[in-house]
Amino acid sequence: MADMRLVLRHLLFIACAIVWTGYAHAQAQPDVPPDEPAPAVLVADDIEVTRDRRLVARGNVEAFQGTTRLSAQAIEYNPDTGALTITGPIVLDDGAGIVILASQAELSQDLQDGLLTGARLVLNDQLQLASVQMNRVGGRYTQLYKTAVTSCRICENDPSPPLWQIRAKRVVHDREARQLYFDGAQLRIRNTPILYLPRLRLPDPTLDRATGFLIPEIRSNSRLGTGLRVPYFIKIGDHRDLTLTPYVTGDTRTLEFRYRQAFKRGRIIIQGAYSDDDLQPDDTRGYLFAAGEFALNRGFVLEFDLESVSDDAYLNDYGFFGKDRLDSTIQLSRTRRDEFIRLSYINFKSLRDDEDDDLLPSDVVDALYERRFHPSVIGGEIRLSAEAHAHERQSNVNFDADGDGVVDGRDVLRFNVEAGWLRTFQFGGLQMQTELGIAGDVIRVSDDATFDDGDSGLAPKAGITLRYPLVKRGDNGVRQFIEPIAQFAWTGGDGLDVPNDESTRVEFDEGNLLSLSRFPAPDRRERGWAFAYGGTWARLDPDGWSASLTVAQVLRQDAQPDFNDTSGLSGTASDFLLAGQLEFDGGLAVSGRTLFNDSFDVSKAEVRGDWSNASLDISGSYIWISEDPAIELPSPIGEFTFDGSYKIDRFWTASANWRYDLEEGRAATAGAGIAYSNECVRVGLSVNRSFADSTTLEPSTSLGLTVSLRGFSVNTGDRVETRSCGKQAK
Incomplete structure (x- = not known):
């Protein structure tokens, strides 16, 4: 009877130790106190206690606790040393995106420390780290020696190397910080070394936001030259971040920036760029855009969108935005079921070479109040509205x-x-809608003789x-x-x-x-x-x-x-x-x-037309307006636009866009691109041509090349085609 109690005590201890791993925190169940681990379950074909008091579980051993699962061929517990000897194949899945595979393991009784041989670490079903030996330290750090890291699919019977891999003498995974640290890292393409870095830090794919470099882009512009854009993301806190993107060519030195911050009741984003280029060598150039939205008391919402640029051609030269007029706005509004209030101020600035800002109504103030009632006596709906509007030109002529x-x-x-009464009557199949109302208008004009x-x-x-x-x-x-x-x-x-x-x-x-x-x-x-x-x-x-x-x-x-x-x-x-x-x-x-x-x-x-299916996504439009001198349209306007993409196969996608001026008989813009994407890499090549020609805008051609290694970012949920091993993937 004593031996039976001893067996049960050791069995319960082993079950708890197996599932209490450094790769999964115990989750409190609704009926379990938060400071206690959830109940564990141990299943095996055979369990015995040897004469030297060792507990051995053999055959299809599995342990469960919450979302954590450990499977192995055999587990042996030594009560004298408190060590666990686990015989593989070993699979440890914490249910939160981290999986460890190994052939043999010697671990402490709480699985926080120990040695695993023939080990492989899989993060978020994306990134796999294969090593000769793996050490676990304190349940937080995992050290892998002589490691190969890749997110490409590896086939057992295929001797060819993956499309890309990072070889390193040592890799340390910090589970708490969710970071990967490489010593002696070597980037290889098809087993050919192309880059060596003595030290390298990368986020693991389970991390949402981390300070570090983003996807670089090689960009070539006929007016700015060829250069490299390297975004650097800085995590300032849980609710703030800053992205700095230097872009340097032989003709420009540019720094782009974007700042974002989320508040309890709103958010802001500030972005811009500062350039010193040879297009205007005597001037510094740049732009600054800021936008935000805040929820105020009593249901009011404050929104603003501020836009400023150093010169009319800057946005077009650098391909930032397609705007030819800037509109800076600040607005306070409230929307309820039967009421709407809006107060706004807008400032316009034209980037067109044929428009003078002093002659445009650049400052606009608008206030609007709308209310509706549903009187039971007369039925229908009563609508009331009041609006005040003012716009001003800088010129005094x-x-x-x-x-x-x-x-x-x-x-x-x-x-x-305005005041109006609306009501609908039904006479069999005939519907009659009536509207009665009155409007009062007062308009004052100044600076107009x-x-x-x-x-x-x-x-x-x-x-x-x-x-x-x-x-x-x-x-x-x-x-x-x-x-x-x-x-x-x-x-x-x-x-x-x-x-x-x-x-x-x-x-x-x-x-x-x-x-x-x-x-x-x-x-x-x-x-x-x-x-x-x-x-x-x-x-x-x-x-x-x-x-x-x-x-x-x-x-x-x-x-x-x-x-x-x-x-x-x-x-x-x-x-x-x-x-x-x-x-x-x-x-x-x-x-x-x-x-x-x-x-x-x-x-x-x-x-306008659209055609979309599994392989094709096309949209196009045709617009024509006849001449009308009354609205400063001396000649007709005709334009054709096209934008589409075609999925050549599971991995290759081609795209094109085109805007053609039918009256001028020439293209306004054109572009094309091709991209290759699979489970471990995305490569995109694009070319865009702008045919604009004016005193402020000149034709230009831009080339862009981006290469992204998958596995070091959060899974976005987009479908990614995975290459198959011998058979076609579905």
């Missing part, structure tokens, strides 16, 4: 200096209030919209929808005698077809009677394709003088709006929209 109808220094201040100080007025309005949706269901599961629409609208009052500073670009589409005013800003409104009519047809096929088509037109009593020709709304009869969409189950989708008159003269047209 109060007359038309250029003779183009625009006063150089004009400043505008306006106030707009061609207009008085401003004007004000009231605009009562009313509208009735009728819809009659019809549905047809076929025997084969096809469903078709037809919905005719008609709207009668009226807006009273006289138009204000103020300049058109905000509603110069008017769009006519499905979104504003039933609006009582289609101007983008309330500095002017449609007046008089108007009748909008049209219809929508849609078809849904169970085979996986669908189609829709919308046709509409607006008729009015009086022409609106502020609608330009390309808006499609000029005259008493608007252009016809035709919009459609077609989608197929195979990933192809095409949509288009056009405006044309009764003579089939087109003022605007656009077509």
Whole structure:
């Protein structure tokens, strides 16, 4: 009986020791106190106690505790020395991304110290470290001697070396800091040494953020020369970091930077660059962008986006952004179910060589308040809104200096209030939507000798919209929808005698077809009677394709003088709006929209298409706008864009992009790239050409080469193709 108690005591001790490893902290279970390890389970084909009191477990030995699992062929415990002798093959998996494989092991009873031979350490199913001998020290450090490190798949029957590997005399893995330290590291490509480093530190793939170098890039630019970009990431804390990226060529010395910080109720990001180059040898160049968002009390949100650049050509020369206008914004807003508040300030700066910042409304202040109610007495919904807007030009010239109808220094201040009642009635299949309201406008103009100080007025309005949706269901599961629409609208009052500073670009589409005013800003409104009519047809096929088509037109009593020709709304009869969409189950989708008159003269047209499947991802667009001197468009605009990628096989992907100016008869931008990616490496080569030619922008060609060794970063979750050993991987 005493021997039986002794066996059980040793068995329980061994089970706890096996699972209490330095590679897995004991996790508190819901019904287990946090300071005690979770219950352990030991399973083996045979367990015995020898005459010298040694406990031996043989045959398919497995120990479990929480997510930790240890398997071996045999385990022997010596109570005199407290040592464990483990016979392999040994597999120790902590369930948190760290796996140890070995053939033999001599470990302490708590598995914190000891020696493993023929050992291999696998981190996060990505990086494997094979060594002749492995030592564990204090449960935190693992030392590997004569080590080969790689994330490439190694086949047992394939004698060829991996695509890349790091050979080192010694590698130390710090489990707590999650870092790898190399002594005498040698980077090899197909077993050919190409780089030697006496000391090297790299994060293991289980670490989210660590100070160190990121993926370098070789970049060649026809204007800046060829150089190397080497980002260096600095972890300042758990919620802050800084990335510094030097970029040096024969023609430029540039330092890029990015600072990020997360707060309890918000975040900020600051990025920029500082350059000393030969393009402007007498000037230092750079840019600074800052953005942030903070949640304030009472549901308010503060957002800001600040943008500044040293000169108009800097962003284009270095390929940072495709902006030709900068907009610095600070905004305070609150959104609730029945209320919206916004207060914003915007500063514009143009990078176009044909625009003068002093003549643009560069400073804009806007305040908006909207509220809605649902009265039970009259039903429907009541909407109230109030807006204050001001924009200012830096110029003080109060007359038309250029003779183009625009006063150089004009400043505008306006106030707009609106009240409206909306309600929907249902008469069988007929739906009627009613809207009654009134708007008040006050506009003040300064630094403009061609207009008085401003004007004000009231605009009562009313509208009735009728819809009659019809549905047809076929025997084969096809469903078709037809919905005719008609709207009668009226807006009273006289138009204000103020300049058109905000509603110069008017769009006519499905979104504003039933609006009582289609101007983008309330500095002017449609007046008089108007009748909008049209219809929508849609078809849904169970085979996986669908189609829709919308046709509409607006008729009015009086022409609106502020609608330009390309808006499609000029005259008493608007252009016809035709919009459609077609989608197929195979990933192809095409949509288009056009405006044309009764003579089939087109003022605007656009077509967009996408095709996506397992191997192909293509998108393209075509846009055409006719000439319109009223909006400073002396000649038509036509443009075709293309962007796509093709997966050649499991590892190779080709991509291309192209933007072509149809009116100029030349490309604006073009680019192509090819990338190879597998489980252990990603190589990308790209070339981009900009054909811009102006006083501030010149054509340029850029080449980029990036090489990334997988295994030293966190798994992003993207699918990575793994090479197979003799058989095709699925």
